[in-house]
Amino acid sequence: MRKTNKLTTLSVKRMSKPGLFGDGDGLYLQVAAGGTKAWILRYMRAGRARKMGLGPFPILSLVEARQKAFEGRRSLLRGIDPIDARNAARTEAVAQAAKAFTFAECGKAYIAAHRSGWRNEKHREQWSNTLVRYAFPVIGILSVAAVDTALVLKVLEPIWNSKPETASRLRGRIEAILDWAKARGYRDGENPARWRGHLDKLLPAKGKVSTVQHHKAIPYRELPSFMARLRSRAEISAQALEFTILTAARTGETLGAVPHEFDLDRRIWTIPAGRMKASREHRVPLCDRAIEIIGLQKHNYKFAFPGAKLDASLSNMAMLEMLRGMVGIGLTVHGFRSAFMDWGHEVTNYPKEMMDIALAHTVSDKVEAAYRRGDMFDKRRQLMADWQRYCFSKVDV
Structure with a gap:
């Protein structure tokens, strides 16, 4: 009586009774209650019985099932569990497919x-x-x-x-x-x-x-005459630029300003951390003219310096275009911050640390940053008042 190749293609086709039907050497045909058929390889590994699915019939023929069973037994002879080997191959295939991402x-x-x-x-x-x-x-x-x-x-x-x-x-x-x-x-x-x-x-x-290209700044000595010309203009972009200069703010900080950031009674503009370059809240003491400019704006708009639409701010290029129209191409809005710093160093006795805080500069020195916990706000009120006074002085100095 044959111990292997017990099944034939005809017998496999005719089988309908649920159960396991052996072909020999661990190969079985499993017939389910619904009539579906699949090939299984049964073997012992480390004292434990294991079953490995080989594929369904008739997609996998009897001859093909015997070949797969043979390959599984050969793996066992090499000390390799065929189920573990197949799982590892599938994992590798998934990994390789993932690496196909462009x-x-x-x-x-x-x-x-x-x-x-x-x-x-x-x-x-x-x-x-x-x-x-x-x-x-x-x-x-x-x-x-x-x-x-x-x-x-x-x-x-x-x-x-x-x-x-x-x-x-x-x-x-x-x-x-x-x-x-x-x-x-x-x-x-x-x-x-x-x-x-x-x-x-x-x-x-x-x-x-390359040489680092700094934002070109107007010489601080020329600032009073420039501010006089700027103040004579009625456009909202001129008011925004004047406000930016007087507060030593960045362009984006001014354009993104919304009415609720201003406490005009306490003369404070509080810029939330989410809008600051250093991701830290920044308080700006407002001089008289800055408060006046904010008071001139229409507060039914979303932004303090609105654009053409109710829910839009002034264009990112509006102040720069205004500046170019007045002095030509070359100067930048950001350059006025440099003029503010130059004025502070050359004309006043305010310490560099206070000027840096006014400009919301990030302190790179860890020791200095540890000691600089406050924002010198009350002292900066006088700083910004003196800055306004200089900007509107009658004669360039």
Whole structure:
């Protein structure tokens, strides 16, 4: 009587009674109550009985089932459990499929995951724009697992010397995306976009390929005559620019200001942390003219300096265009903060620490930051009053 190959293709087709029907050497046909049939390999492993599904009949024929059972038994002879081997193969297949994610797909996923934590829409747009313009055309369609140093350099080198600031930011964004992909299991190994100990050996430092371009500032001695001209203009952009100068604020801080941030009785403008570059609340003592400018605005608008629509702020370019119309191309709105600092150093005895607080500068020195816990607010009232007095002085000094 045969101990193997007990079944035939005809007998397998005809079987309808539920149960297990052996073919020999651990191969069985399992017939379910509903009539479906499947192949099973039964074996002992470390004293434990195991069953391994091989596939359904008739998709898997009797001949094919015998071949699969043979391969399973051969694995056992090599000391390998066929079920464990199959599970490992499936896991590897899933991992390889995950690594098939393209760099562009990972970049978009990274932006989607982090955009809510970025402070403003301009920052979000810059993230997308630099990737779309410079990285995606080169490595966007490639598997994120395939991105290596040569490919990163292929993205960066064409703009490293001509656009060092953009290139440096792009490098950091590529590095962040690749770190994210590794944490997700989409790639392995070191990050080819890291700077320290890697790309710093292949590319010149940003500071060596370009001179830092500071925001061009009006000389503080010319400020009184400029302010006299500015004050004569009636446009809301002129009022916003004057307010920005008098408060030493950044453009975005002024444009994003909403009425409830102002306590005109206490003469305070409180800018919430979410709108500040350093993510810390900033209090600004308001001088007389700053309070007057806020009082001139229509408070039924969402923003203190509204644009054309009720729910929109003044354009991000409005003050710069106003400035260009008055003095031509060259000066920047941000440059007035430099003029404020120069005036403070050259004309007054106010300490640098107070000037830095007025400008909401981040303190990089940890020791200094530990001691600077207050915001010198009462003393800064006098500082801003003196700044207004100088801005509106009759004669340039």
